[in-house]
Every structure is written in structure tokens, then in C-alpha cells.
Amino acid sequence: MAGGRTVVALLCLALSFVGAVAVPSGAAATTIERIRYTSGRDYTRVVIDVDGRAGYQAAFLRPEPARNRPSRFYLDLDGVRVAPGISETAIGDARVRTVRVGQYTRHTARVVMDLASPVTPKVFSLDSPPRIVIDLSDKKKAVVPAAPSAPTRTVAVASPRRLSPIARPSAPLLRTYVIAIDPGHGGRDPGARGLKGESEKAIVSDISRRVSEKLRRGMRAEVVLTRRTDNYVSLAERKNLANRKNADIFVSIHANASRNRKAHGIETYYLKNTNDRATLRLARLENGVDSLLKGSDVSRDADLSYILSDMVQGYKESDSILLARHIQKELVRHVSTRYKMVRDLGAKQGPFYVLDGTYMPSVLVETAFLTHPEEGGRIRSEAYREALAEGIYRGIKRYLEDDRIAGVY
Numbered sequence: 001m002a003g004g005r006t007v008v009a010l011l012c013l014a015l016s017f018v019g020a021v022a023v024p025s026g027a028a029a030t031t032i033e034r035i036r037y038t039s040g041r042d043y044t045r046v047v048i049d050v051d052g053r054a055g056y057q058a059a060f061l062r063p064e065p066a067r068n069r070p071s072r073f074y075l076d077l078d079g080v081r082v083a084p085g086i087s088e089t090a091i092g093d094a095r096v097r098t099v100r101v102g103q104y105t106r107h108t109a110r111v112v113m114d115l116a117s118p119v120t121p122k123v124f125s126l127d128s129p130p131r132i133v134i135d136l137s138d139k140k141k142a143v144v145p146a147a148p149s150a151p152t153r154t155v156a157v158a159s160p161r162r163l164s165p166i167a168r169p170s171a172p173l174l175r176t177y178v179i180a181i182d183p184g185h186g187g188r189d190p191g192a193r194g195l196k197g198e199s200e201k202a203i204v205s206d207i208s209r210r211v212s213e214k215l216r217r218g219m220r221a222e223v224v225l226t227r228r229t230d231n232y233v234s235l236a237e238r239k240n241l242a243n244r245k246n247a248d249i250f251v252s253i254h255a256n257a258s259r260n261r262k263a264h265g266i267e268t269y270y271l272k273n274t275n276d277r278a279t280l281r282l283a284r285l286e287n288g289v290d291s292l293l294k295g296s297d298v299s300r301d302a303d304l305s306y307i308l309s310d311m312v313q314g315y316k317e318s319d320s321i322l323l324a325r326h327i328q329k330e331l332v333r334h335v336s337t338r339y340k341m342v343r344d345l346g347a348k349q350g351p352f353y354v355l356d357g358t359y360m361p362s363v364l365v366e367t368a369f370l371t372h373p374e375e376g377g378r379i380r381s382e383a384y385r386e387a388l389a390e391g392i393y394r395g396i397k398r399y400l401e402d403d404r405i406a407g408v409y
Contacts (some may be wrong), residue, residue, distance in 0.1 A: 019403040021358035030054045030080045032109055035101060039093040041176055043137040044119075046091075046099055048111060050130050054080050058123055061112075065200065068094045070097065075123065080109040095119050095136050177400060179215055180224040180242035182354065184207035187232025192257035194370035194380070200255045201230065203379055207367060208253050210389030211396075212365075216217045219397060231388065235354045243359050249323060251396065252354050252360035255379060264372035265343030266335070267326040270320040271356055272349035319361040321347065322402065327365060327395030334391035339378065365392060 030052035031081040054077045061072040082103050089099040097114040104110035119136040119214040126133060170225045183205040185191030188303045191200030208225065224245045226238040256263075324347040336342040345366075355362040367388045368379045 014025040014366055030077075032077070032080060032086060032101060032111075034083075034110070035086060035089050035097065035099055037089065037091055037096075038071060039091060039096075043135055044091065044093055044095045046096070046111075046113060046134040046136070048075070048077070048132040048134070050077075050080065050132065053128060054078065054125075054132065056123070056132060060119065069114075071118070072112050073115060073119065073121055074112040075132070075134065075135075076104060077109045077111065077132070078106055081107075094210075095138065103295045111273055152270055153164075155175065156375045157244065159256060176220060176222055178224060178245055179396065180226065180245065180247035180248065180250040180360075181208050181212050181215075182226040182238050182242075183220070184252055184254040184354075186227050186230055189232055192255055192370050194257075194376045195373065196371065196376075196380070198376075200257070200370060200378060203255050203370070203385065204253045204367070205230070206382075207385050207389050207392075210231050210386060211251075211253070211392050214389060214393040219400075220392065228364055236267070236357075239356070239358045239362075242362075243357075247360050249396065249399070250355070251290045251327070251356045252352075252362070252390070254364060254366050256366040257371045258369055259371075261371060261373065264369045264375040265345040266328065266368065267345035268324040268331070268347045269350040269355075269366070269367045270317070270324045271352060271362060272317070291365045306382050309403060316359075318353075319407075323361045323396075323399045324348075326393055326399040326402065330395035330398055331365070331367075331388065331391030334394060335384075338387050339384070345395075379396045 001017055023213065024035070030050050033049045033051055035046065035048055037044065057076045058080065059083045061069075061074060063069060086101050087379075088101070091098060093116070095115065095117055096119075097116050100112045101111075102110055102338070110254075113134070113136065115136075118139040120139040121134040122137070124133055125131070165223050169222070183201070185199075185201035189201065191204070193199060195202075205227070212223040212225060224247055226241055227233045238252070239250070254265075261392060328344070328347045331343045332342060350364070353365050354365060368375045370376045370379065
């Protein structure tokens with residue numbers, strides 16, 4: 001009996017060993033977590049979010065009328081598995097009908113785009129966070145090429161380990177962006193006061209108007225201004241307007257103040273909690289008016305509001321940080337070429353209510369300290385406000401050209 005048990009044990013051990021060796025050494029270690037997209041006037045961007053590095057191969061497939069299959073463009077992702085629940089995404093624009101995802105082989109995931117018209121593809125990978133971006137632009141009078149006899153072995157687009165030089169420059173602006181510009185304060189809320197009594201609301205209204213004109217001329221962007229006159233608009237109304245308009249980014253423009261007359265500089269904020277005392281004092285200044293004025297829009301269900309906000313903000317936090325850094329860098333750089341002693345206070349995190357609950361990358365720009373003798377004097381001049389507006393415009397443009405953004409908000 002003991003000998004029988006030994007034989008069974010050895011047999012089980014042998015079978016388990018065979019099972020172990022049967023697993024290939026290159027077993028999938030990366031997973032497709034979700035598929036996102038954005039649809040523009042003349043291009044469609046599909047983003048494949050993965051949790052690690054992934055090589056890819058791409059090709060076209062001819063239409064198959066007998067099987068009711070349109071022309072297709074696909075990617076095979078090597079060493080990748082598809083997370084449960086990901087199968088098909090309907091797009092339905094002028095270029096792409098649907099995006100389908102499946103486990104093509106045990107260790108290869110396939111992403112197929114059913115095409116509605118001929119397209120020119122551009123595929124590139126990004127690392128932070130890891131994702132693969134497919135830009136499909138209109139191709140006039142084009143013939144979709146056939147896939148080769150062994151399509152999964154043909155690299156139609158370079159793998160992320162060997163990107164072609166063409167794929168490395170900043171991505172072009174391929175569509176009309178909707179940009180929400182928020183002039184801080186207004187109406188019964190004057191904001192900060194300068195040394196000669198000037199109000200923040202008037203100064204930032206002028207800067208915002210200049211930024212808007214530059215965006216319309218330089219990028220042909222559709223600009224949404226949260227206020228156009230000296231009227232009071234609650235913080236909730238400002239961000240709700242941006243959400244209703246499906247804005248791609250939200251930029252709130254302000255001017256700072258401090259009891260310390262030596263305080264000066266430019267700083268740009270994205271939404272996140274912080275323990276920094278100076279930032280908290282500034283946030284109270286920018287957040288507090290709504291709760292003091294009649295008709296306060298502070299939610300009674302504050303806990304639920306912040307839980308929902310955290311979910312939304314977590315999705316776009318990395319893009320908000322990138323937007324803040326681009327605006328801060330270009331703003332300081334441009335103003336510094338025209339004025340001396342421009343202090344760079346950096347891109348920072350802060351709990352600003354106007355950014356809380358927006359569905360797009362959002363930042364708040366503090367352009368200057370009205371209470372600083374020199375800086376406060378500068379911002380009263382049209383030339384300085386023009387320089388600030390140009391810097392903000394350049395930062396927004398740099399962000400939208402940055403190929404690190406997913407382009408899907």
C-alpha cells in the first residue's frame with residue numbers, strides 16, 4: 001500500500017512538472033486595461049492603456065463584402081493579455097465604426113479598428129503612463145492596401161523599442177480643440193486688491209481676453225469664456241460650463257496677493273490636497289468667496305462630491321500636471337525675455353474648488369502678486385498683461401502638441 005502511494009505521488013509530481021515546463025518562458029506579463037478614443041473633425045485617436053511595455057505589429061485588412069466586413073486596421077500586441085470585460089467600443093465617426101479587442105493567440109492580443117473610410121495611420125507608444133496611441137487621419141482618394149500573407153509577422157509601424165524618427169517629434173494639432181478660459185472672480189467678488197486699489201477681477205479679465213484671442217487666431221481653437229463681463233459667476237457654474245461644452249482643457253487665470261510685500265512670482269496649480277501653508281492660505285482666498293456670499297454653491301453632500309471628484313481627477317491628474325508644467329515653463333520663459341527679476345515659483349498642487357469636478361485637465365494660474373511694488377506695477381500695464389497672455393497661450397499650445405498626452409479626456 002505504501003508502495004502504491006509512492007507511485008501515485010511520483011506520478012502527480014511528474015504531471016505537475018510537465019505542466020510547469022509546458023508554460024512558455026515568454027508568458028504574457030502585460031495587460032490591456034482599457035480602450036479610449038477621441039474623435040475630431042479630420043482625425044480619430046484611439047488609446048490602448050496597458051500596464052507595462054508591449055511590442056506591436058500593425059497592418060491593414062481588405063474589406064470582405066461577403067462576410068459584411070469593412071476595411072480594417074489592426075495592431076497585434078506581443079506578450080499581452082486582454083483584461084476581462086474589454087471587447088468592443090463603438091465610435092461611429094467619419095473614420096472608425098468600432099474598435100474590437102480580443103485574445104488572438106495565447107500571448108498576443110489583437111486590437112481591430114473597423115474603418116468607415118480610408119485613413120493614414122500613425123502609431124506611437126508612451127511610457128508615463130504606458131499606452132499605445134493610434135492616430136487615424138483622413139486619406140483622400142486612398143486605396144487601403146491588403147494585408148500580407150502573414151500579417152502578424154509584418155511590422156507596418158515601428159515597435160516602441162525602435163521608433164522611427166518621424167514618430168518622435170511633438171504630435172501636430174490635428175483637430176479643433178475646445179478650451180475653457182476662466183477669468184477669476186467678477187461682479188461682487190473683486191478678488192485680491194493691489195497697492196493702488198486695482199482689483200484682481202479686472203486685471204485677469206483683460207489677460208483672459210488676450211489669451212482667448214491668441215487661441216482663436218493661432219490655433220483656431222473654440223474658446224469658452226466662463227465670464228465675458230464684470231459679472232459674478234459661482235465656482236460651480238464655471239466648471240459646469242466647461243463640462244457641458246466638453247472642453248479639452250480648463251485654465252483659470254488669477255493674480256495673487258500677500259501681506260508680505262516682498263512676495264512675488266508666477267505659479268501654476270493643479271488639483272491635489274497639500275499641507276503647504278502658503279498654498280492653503282491661497283486656496284482659502286480663491287475658494288472662500290462662494291461660501292460667504294449669498295447663494296453659496298457649496299454642496300451639502302460634500303463627502304460624495306469629493307469622492308466623485310477624486311475618481312474623475314485621478315483619471316486626468318497626470319495630464320493636469322503636464323499642462324501646469326507647460327504653462328508655467330512657457331509663461332516664465334516668455335516674460336523673462338522682456339522683464340528682469342521674474343521669479344519662477346513652479347507648478348504646484350493645491351485644493352482649489354474651481355478645479356474640483358472638472359472632467360478635463362485643469363489648472364489655475366497665479367500670474368503675479370498685486371501686492372508687490374514692482375510686480376504689481378508691471379501688471380497694471382498693457383504690455384505686461386500682453387506678455388503674460390502670450391506665455392499662457394504658448395504653454396497651452398505646447399501641451400496640446402506634446403505626444404505624451406493621450407488626447408482623450
